[in-house]
Amino acid sequence: MSTSGPAAAPVSCGFDLDLTLVDTRGRILASAVAAFAELGVEVSEEHVVPYLGVPLTVLAGGLAPAADPTAFVDRYRHHYSLKHLAPCSPMPGARTALLAVRAAGHRVVVVSAKLHRFVREALVGADLDDLVDAIHGELFAADKGPALAREHAWAYLGDHPGDVVAATAAGALAIGVATGAHDGAALRAAGAGVVLEDLHAFPDWYADRNGP
Template sequence: MAALTPGAPLTVGFDLDMTLLDTRPGIKATYDAIAAETGVWIDSALIVTRLGPPLEAELVNWFPEERVDEVADRYRELYVHIAVPACVPLPGAREAVAAVRGHGGRVVVVTGKHGPNARLHLDHVGIAVDALIGSVWAQQKGDALRGEGASVYVGDHLGDITGARAADALAVAVATGPYGVRALREAGADAVLPDLTAFPDWLAGHLASAPSPVG
């Protein structure tokens, strides 16, 4: 298990969808709008059970490859007006961010979502972060986390565990997305929490157990 480097500033990364925010109703409605415009049947109820990978990775299940970029652009246009206003913070999200700040830390969001739309989400719910990196997934999240100096990454997806591992950060998983506690543990998460309401106590314990600076 990775540990906080003595003397290093605390930086904690969070995923967005189904980690900090419940975006499912708005995402479902946006896919329904795309289906209505294009005449292509899309199982939006299925899609919202497997959020995590970037938009294009989902669209290839419903559209030929040559149409994916066009549909993705339209989806993102509609998303601003349909999905952003419908999002709500998940239980404990605000408290988790406040806990990091209470320990003098930085909060970064690293997400597969289109960055400008992720920013609109955070602005809508009033959650302030120190940095936001969008449109990254799995291993790419590791590069973003490493660039921000994150020692902890909190997410709900197996791809988030991959990203934390790539950054040599602690992988803290929350069972608020498509995977349950057992699956997250088996995937190698360093800690698995039922939801973010448990994060402040976990963080306090983690920091209390970190080695003290020498000298």
């Protein structure tokens, strides 16, 4: 008769998508400008940059409070799906970062505010999908917490202060990476326990830390 207890749940490390693993900046900016234009609102890409990483309804409310946010989201997603827009490429060091997690025997989980299908398409386009074990979409900030907790994520890495909130909500270590619209100081101020300038520094850090 076996006296061993239940097997421990597999440990995972969570990652944000946009400007953390995949460079979607050009596609996001072009899609937002085009969607606003269809609603009769003239904005430039520079106006959109401070909103990188937030839900589309927040972007719409910030730049066009009189516009219908549902209509904006619909038109944005239409433009984002067009094939002629900028392709999604991996952020520098993304593949080696995911390989470092796999080398530690941990799972890779991507949790994003994007639609699930857009997350999958971005990972495929960036040639990272083979290293990802699970995807959760349409979640932002604290709403990411339950998904990360269910995946037993001991850490969550992202470029936005909302990702720090997500990690905290999951009881995970918040790792900020200064590759988006927020610098290291802003990520530290948000409460990140670790801040990296980019993903190139991640594999050595992960190998040294190697889990909770």
